[in-house]
Amino acid sequence: MSNKLILASSSPRRQELLQQAMIPFSTRKQSVDETQIISDDPVEKVRKLATLKGKNAVIHHDDEVILAADTVVSFKQRIFEKPVNQDNAFQMLTALSGNTHEVYTGVMIRSLEKEIVFVEKTSVEFWTLSEEDINWYISTQEPYDKAGAYGIQSMGAILVKKIIGDYYNVVGLPISRVVRELRSFSIYPQK
């Protein structure tokens, strides 16, 4: 018998990726105070944030499995989360222009019996962007709900020259690793 997956996330991207992989799930939206996790290390930060989100979700039945994730952008010892305003988005995109940065997603999967946490890294190289390019991109409103102020899956695609690693990790959930790990929680894709 398979267990029931609960996605503890309000990210539409994470929902779409589970649907794409044909994993049945329901969503349990929740809010956590992400500012309580302070760390300069991106791996530690996403690990702790994914754990915080995963532990915050209540397991109501024995067969429920919780999935939670957190994504940040890391560049030159700095961590970029979602931009708080236009200036902040401009600063982030200016820093990323012409450079390579890392995207880290931490994932927590837990049941009543066990829990796992892992972190995936993808390197992303940006083209050199003019001030005009950056201002145009910000005017699309796309940067605001995304770590690092861009969305590779939408118009942000045109900012990107090259990536190394899992594309879906940048979008917010490294779906192939997630599906593999879910097998050990008796959760499988369904036709």
Ligand SMILES: Cc1cn([C@H]2C[C@H](O)[C@@H](COP(=O)(O)OP(=O)(O)OP(=O)(O)O)O2)c(=O)[nH]c1=O
């Ligand atoms: C870099 C990048 C990030 N993102 C998104 C993925 C995440 O949704 C978001 C980072 O914020 P997160 O705090 O990881 O997630 P969230 O607040 O959207 O959702 P929840 O906490 O409820 O699970 O940035 C993209 O969609 N595309 C990209 O190219």
